[in-house]
Amino acid sequence: xxxxxxxxxxxxxxxxxxxxxxxxxxxxxxxxxxxxxxxxxxxxxxxxxxxxxxxxxxxxxxxxxxxxxxxxxxxxxxxxxxxxxxxxxxxxxxxxxxxxxxxxxxxxxxxxxxxxxxxxxxxxxxxxxxxxxxxxxxxxxxxxxxxxxxxxxxxxxxxxxxxxxxxxxxxxxxxxxxxxxxxxxxxxxxxxxxxxxxxxxxxxxxxxx
Amino acid sequence: xxxxxxxxxxxxxxxxxxxxxxxxxxxxxxxxxxxxxxxxxxxxxxxxxxxxxxxxxxxxxxxxxxxxxxxxxxxxxxxxxxxxxxxxxxxxxxxxxxxxxxxxxxxxxxxxxxxxxxxxxxxxxxxxxxxxxxxxxxxxxxxxxxxxxxxxxxxxxxxxxxxxxxxxxxxxxxxxxxxxxxxxxxxxxxxxxxxxxxxxxxxxxxxxx
DNA sequence: GTCTATAATAAGATAGAC
DNA sequence: GTCTATCTTATTATAGAC
Numbered sequence: 001x002x003x004x005x006x007x008x009x010x011x012x013x014x015x016x017x018x019x020x021x022x023x024x025x026x027x028x029x030x031x032x033x034x035x036x037x038x039x040x041x042x043x044x045x046x047x048x049x050x051x052x053x054x055x056x057x058x059x060x061x062x063x064x065x066x067x068x069x070x071x072x073x074x075x076x077x078x079x080x081x082x083x084x085x086x087x088x089x090x091x092x093x094x095x096x097x098x099x100x101x102x103x104x105x106x107x108x109x110x111x112x113x114x115x116x117x118x119x120x121x122x123x124x125x126x127x128x129x130x131x132x133x134x135x136x137x138x139x140x141x142x143x144x145x146x147x148x149x150x151x152x153x154x155x156x157x158x159x160x161x162x163x164x165x166x167x168x169x170x171x172x173x174x175x176x177x178x179x180x181x182x183x184x185x186x187x188x189x190x191x192x193x194x195x196x197x198x199x200x201x202x203x204x205x206x207x208x209x
Numbered sequence: 210x211x212x213x214x215x216x217x218x219x220x221x222x223x224x225x226x227x228x229x230x231x232x233x234x235x236x237x238x239x240x241x242x243x244x245x246x247x248x249x250x251x252x253x254x255x256x257x258x259x260x261x262x263x264x265x266x267x268x269x270x271x272x273x274x275x276x277x278x279x280x281x282x283x284x285x286x287x288x289x290x291x292x293x294x295x296x297x298x299x300x301x302x303x304x305x306x307x308x309x310x311x312x313x314x315x316x317x318x319x320x321x322x323x324x325x326x327x328x329x330x331x332x333x334x335x336x337x338x339x340x341x342x343x344x345x346x347x348x349x350x351x352x353x354x355x356x357x358x359x360x361x362x363x364x365x366x367x368x369x370x371x372x373x374x375x376x377x378x379x380x381x382x383x384x385x386x387x388x389x390x391x392x393x394x395x396x397x398x399x400x401x402x403x404x405x406x407x408x409x410x411x412x413x414x415x416x417x418x
Numbered sequence: 419g420t421c422t423a424t425a426a427t428a429a430g431a432t433a434g435a436c
Numbered sequence: 437g438t439c440t441a442t443c444t445t446a447t448t449a450t451a452g453a454c
Contacts (some may be wrong), residue, residue, distance in 0.1 A: 012437080030327055034244025038430065048439050055433065110326050113381070115327075117319050118239055120384045129390040131237050135389050152413070153243040158406045161386065165378035172322070175329045177370065180344050197367045204361070205414035221419080246447065257421050262449065 013055070019045040020052055021069060024062045029110045032118070034064055067115065067122055069094035070108040077101040081138045087145045088208050091163075095199045103191040109171035135160055150209040159206075164196055222264070228254040229393045230278060233271045238319045241327070242272055246250055276324065276331055279317045286310040288337050290347045296354045300372075307376035312400040344369055356414035361416040368415075375407055 023045035027036040038059055042049040056062045079097030081090045102109055115123050135157060142156035170177065170186075178184065203209055236245040247268055251258040265271045278370035288306030290299045311318055324332050344366060351365035378388065379395075387393065412418055 031243040032241025032323075034240040035242065037428085039428085049430090050432085050439055051437090054438075057431095087233065089264050112324060114241075114326055117323055117381050118241070120388070124388065126434070131385070132389045137268075154333065154410060155402075155406055157390070158403065161378060161382075162375050162407070162410065165374045165382070169370060169374035172326050173370075173374070176325045176336050176340070179329070179333065180341045181366070182341065193364075194367065197364055198371070198391045199361060201371065201414040204416065205410040245450085258448090259421055259450085260419090263420075267449075349454075 016045075016047060016051065016114060017055055017065075020047065021065055023084065024066050025069075025107050025111060028063060028066060029107060029114065031137065038062075062134065063122070066111060070111050070175075071081060071126065073101070073105055073108045074112065077105070081141050083141050084143060086144075087151045087206065088203065091202060091206070091208070092199050093132070094196050095167060095202065098163065099191055099195040099198065102167055102169075102171035103118075103186060103194075106171035106174055109168050113168065114170045150208070154206065163198075163202065166202075170194055225254075225256060225260065226264055226274075229256065229264060229271065230274055233275050234278075234316050234320060237272060237275060237315060238323065241323065242268075247271075272331070275320060279320050280335065282310070282314055282317045282322065286314070290350050292350050292353060296351075296360045296415065297412065299350075300411060300415070300417070301408050304372060304376060305404050305409065307372065308379065308400055308404040308407065311378075311380035312395060312403075315380035315383055318377050322377065323382045326417055359417070361414070363415065372407075372411065375411075379403055 011028070020041060024036070026042045026044065027041045029118075036059070038052055039049050041062065042052045045052065052062070056065065070142070077097055077100065079093050081094055083090075085093065112123075120127060138160060139156035142159060145151050146153050146156070174186070178186070229250065233245070233250045235253065236250050240249075245268070245285075247261055248258050250271065251261045254261065261271070265274065286304050286306055286309070290303055292299075294302065321332075324330070329336060347369060348365035351360070351368060354360050355362050355365070383395070387395070
């Protein structure tokens with residue numbers, strides 16, 4: 001409405017929105033969508049509740065924004081599986097990208113996992129369209145390598161699930177893994193160790209090299 | 210107090226408790242601990258809310274009972290990893306048991322997964338004592354086989370995490386897997402297919418056979 | 419043992435002052 | 437744009453009739 005320095009106007013807005021989204025991510029992980037309260041998101045963002053609702057209108061919108069952030073990250077971090085790379089390099093790259101995501105952005109993985117476990121109410125459409133297409137395309141690449149005798153004859157879709165599950169596990173089950181190993185936090189070398197273990201194991205499982 | 214046929218007295222009580230626990234399991238999966246309401250548990254159990262609270266006193270107690278059920282199931286279904294079996298048979302048995310659990314009791318796996326993702330508030334003690342001990346014992350068995358040259362030299366603990374993650378994935382991410390594969394439900398043969406894929410893949414990854 | 423009614427509290431959301 | 441005060445509804449839990 002009032003045009004008071006429109007180009008700098010969004011500064012506070014953007015900062016507040018970022019603070020809200022970060023606080024919201026934690027709240028949604030700890031308490032789930034329904035259990036999260038706008039009040040506690042506001043508290044840990046250091047803002048009055050009304051401001052949070054001013055920026056996002058309602059709780060549903062906050063959650064959508066958090067999920068969108070998560071999917072963007074998934075999209076960026078997933079890397080790719082390119083035929084030209086050949087099975088060895090492609091799998092090395094893919095596993096490394098996924099492991100890296102699990103260790104650098106575990107919260108995104110947790111939000112995603114909770115949403116799926118709870119029935120994917122907000123992600124059904126994403127899975128039905130984008131994800132289904134992605135899996136089918138990558139499965140074709142694997143199948144081509146199999147047909148060419150460059151890797152073991154396994155079901156490509158099961159293989160994709162195997163890579164997803166083994167890599168995400170280190171994000172989603174972080175608490176359990178740390179407790180079992182009697183450690184307080186992950187350290188930098190852990191990601192390398194895991195990536196190298198998984199890469200070698202999977203390549204051997206596919207008779208590559 | 211009043212001793213009216215004490216041996217039959219528990220009949221309704223037991224039936225009601227079972228109905229409540231089943232309804233509660235669904236509610237806790239869909240909405241998380243904090244998001245679940247005693248009212249909706251009561252509704253889907255077909256009982257007045259006050260009866261639910263009469264049997265379990267409060268929401269926390271209901272959740273504890275659900276978790277206890279889950280851990281009992283984990284304990285029964287996990288099978289064992291026995292040195293005498295040798296690596297091939299032991300891994301075949303273990304993978305089959307875990308896959309079987311994922312397909313027959315996916316809800317237990319989901320409750321467990323959500324609890325861990327959310328920070329294991331109610332399971333820290335279980336993980337710190339029971340689970341840590343279990344993993345260390347089984348890791349020793351794997352290490353013995355490695356030392357005897359009967360399987361590839363991999364980190365045993367990472368191997369256990371790999372088996373856990375790949376098998377549980379089919380329970381926890383059921384919704385995503387079905388959506389990607391454009392299917393409404395799992396069928397009986399799916400469990401066999403998965404167990405056989407994973408067993409072969411893991412044995413190859415360990416240079417067994 | 420079972421259930422209705424209700425007390426006490428906390429939630430999402432908005433109106434309107436600043 | 438920001439925040440205080442408040443409305444409405446939903447929640448846990450209990451008291452007490454049956």
